[in-house]
Amino acid sequence: MHSIQQLQNIIDKAVKETTYPLEPKELYQPIAYLMALGGKRLRPALVLMATDLFNGNIDDALSPALAVELFHNFTLMHDDIMDKAPLRRGQPTVHAKWNDSVAILSGDVMFVKAYKMMIQVKPEILSDVLEVFNATAIGVCEGQQIDMNFENRDIVEVDEYLEMIRLKTAVLVGGALKIGALIGNASKTDADNLYQFGENLGIAFQLQDDILDVYGDPLKFGKQVGGDIISNKKTFLLIKALELAKGDDLIALKHWITKTDFNAEEKVNAVRNIYDKIGIRDLSERLMQSYTQIALNNLEKIKAPAENKSVLMDFADMLIKREN
Amino acid sequence: MHSIQQLQNIIDKAVKETTYPLEPKELYQPIAYLMALGGKRLRPALVLMATDLFNGNIDDALSPALAVELFHNFTLMHDDIMDKAPLRRGQPTVHAKWNDSVAILSGDVMFVKAYKMMIQVKPEILSDVLEVFNATAIGVCEGQQIDMNFENRDIVEVDEYLEMIRLKTAVLVGGALKIGALIGNASKTDADNLYQFGENLGIAFQLQDDILDVYGDPLKFGKQVGGDIISNKKTFLLIKALELAKGDDLIALKHWITKTDFNAEEKVNAVRNIYDKIGIRDLSERLMQSYTQIALNNLEKIKAPAENKSVLMDFADMLIKREN
Numbered sequence A, B: 001m002h003s004i005q006q007l008q009n010i011i012d013k014a015v016k017e018t019t020y021p022l023e024p025k026e027l028y029q030p031i032a033y034l035m036a037l038g039g040k041r042l043r044p045a046l047v048l049m050a051t052d053l054f055n056g057n058i059d060d061a062l063s064p065a066l067a068v069e070l071f072h073n074f075t076l077m078h079d080d081i082m083d084k085a086p087l088r089r090g091q092p093t094v095h096a097k098w099n100d101s102v103a104i105l106s107g108d109v110m111f112v113k114a115y116k117m118m119i120q121v122k123p124e125i126l127s128d129v130l131e132v133f134n135a136t137a138i139g140v141c142e143g144q145q146i147d148m149n150f151e152n153r154d155i156v157e158v159d160e161y162l163e164m165i166r167l168k169t170a171v172l173v174g175g176a177l178k179i180g181a182l183i184g185n186a187s188k189t190d191a192d193n194l195y196q197f198g199e200n201l202g203i204a205f206q207l208q209d210d211i212l213d214v215y216g217d218p219l220k221f222g223k224q225v226g227g228d229i230i231s232n233k234k235t236f237l238l239i240k241a242l243e244l245a246k247g248d249d250l251i252a253l254k255h256w257i258t259k260t261d262f263n264a265e266e267k268v269n270a271v272r273n274i275y276d277k278i279g280i281r282d283l284s285e286r287l288m289q290s291y292t293q294i295a296l297n298n299l300e301k302i303k304a305p306a307e308n309k310s311v312l313m314d315f316a317d318m319l320i321k322r323e324n
Helices: A004-017 A025-036 A042-053 A058-082 A100-118 A123-151 A158-183 A188-215 A236-244 A247-258 A264-277 A280-300 A306-321 B004-017 B025-036 B042-053 B058-082 B100-118 B123-151 B158-183 B188-215 B236-244 B247-258 B264-277 B280-300 B306-321
Strands: none
Touching: A004 A025, A004 A042, A004 A058, A004 A306, A025 A058, A025 A100, A025 B123, A042 A058, A042 A158, A042 A188, A042 A306, A058 A100, A058 A123, A058 A158, A058 B100, A100 A123, A100 B058, A100 B100, A100 B123, A123 A158, A123 B025, A123 B100, A123 B123, A158 A188, A158 A236, A188 A236, A188 A264, A188 A280, A188 A306, A236 A247, A236 A264, A236 A280, A247 A264, A264 A280, A280 A306, B004 B025, B004 B042, B004 B058, B004 B306, B025 B058, B025 B100, B042 B058, B042 B158, B042 B188, B042 B306, B058 B100, B058 B123, B058 B158, B100 B123, B123 B158, B158 B188, B158 B236, B188 B236, B188 B264, B188 B280, B188 B306, B236 B247, B236 B264, B236 B280, B247 B264, B264 B280, B280 B306
């Protein structure tokens, strides 16, 4: 069984070695550009990790793992157009560096390339793997649409938020693991349990992201701490705060949300103070930990060597303790 | 063997019977809307026709045929954003009726749905079918990019133009037929020949489109006759005219191309007069017919019952005689 770091390195090397056609350059340069921006390569590493868990051959999982990374970056390329995001990993987004048309079409090609890599699996599991991949892709798109719809709503319930992050973030974590499990010849039950492990861990992962956005160390976080507060992003923290805040706290919170002209630092500090008063950080961490615990229970049920499972436990542990 | 009309009716009925999830409605309503706008359903009918050619069961080809129609409409949805097109089949385009983000994401989901329908084929041909489908999808995207690049160029060569329409239009005609052939258990050679038939016919199809855009009957064409002339679209007709026109004709042609303030009818008539003087219509029709002839030669080589082949010959005949 390989360590997470080893698997990430394998992916990173394979991404670096991937070449694209030279022409039309407007299609292929943006793919190479975005793939080279880096990222933690966690999703593709999960494909390898799942194959490894069942003592499968991780060489068989490399193409599908790259397919997952290509797919993930395709969704980023399109999401960044929709979100009008100027930066991705500190560099200009594709639509900002080229234009919207390039980002749309280059993204489409990237999606096809993902399928091309995914169909490299053995014929006997091809249909099952593609079923997981298609369901994952549809879930991610639905999650992105629901997230965009939240922007136009005043009130979002906690349950709706959890369903949105399940679709937008967690199904891909589950899908990546399930695909790796199928490649490793896992039984259907084990593959399904590993999917559940991934989905629950994915929700925990996103909750941790939301917590770090408010409470992260600016020197370690990599993005602007407080970004979600500044943009009134309807995360678990804000939704729960709006539910629990009373009296002057509620008035102050609503004041900051509706204010269009403000000092960013002042708003971040004021909202964080309200969060602190009503214990939002603690609530968020407890929810995140409860999803992690459910994930670990899912892992428990899987028939695989204990020493192999420990890598996935370490991974879960790493996710909830990470600082960026 | 079914007639083209019968096959189109089968597709039309299946498209009408297809339902989509209700939520998120911004994702699924645009798919249902665009698919209901109609069109000739030629590409999916070709999948069925190819299966039928080899006496395969067309029921096995219905899902893949719908996949081809979904894929074609997905490319239209995204192309219309890039082309800033306000209308599609006389109705508002998806990005015009909703917005760009909806058209991007709904298109992405449509593409996944196409894959979902495509993987319904028998497991033993799944890998081959997906290889054709992926290659087709990449070709179509490359063609669209090259077409967009042409807009920013002063000179385009005839060969470059033919390669662009091969990718943008013809590979999907070939791909649809090849997928149908695989479903009908055709030999590799027959499937490849049918692909070539489709690709050559697809080029002829696009050339006929270009001719109709200039010489079509306004009452039958369905789009504005002269649209390509008004927008200086680099079709075979314009490229060839720029190559052949001399003296005052060339000066007049360049004058109309560079003029930004003009009366549309006057420009269309003037450019058409130049085309007529140098015999562009005749040249275009001869090129179109020569591609059709190559296609028929490809068909000739295929081992299939003569009476079945005649439906494909009728189809080729219909394409080059069509008025819309």
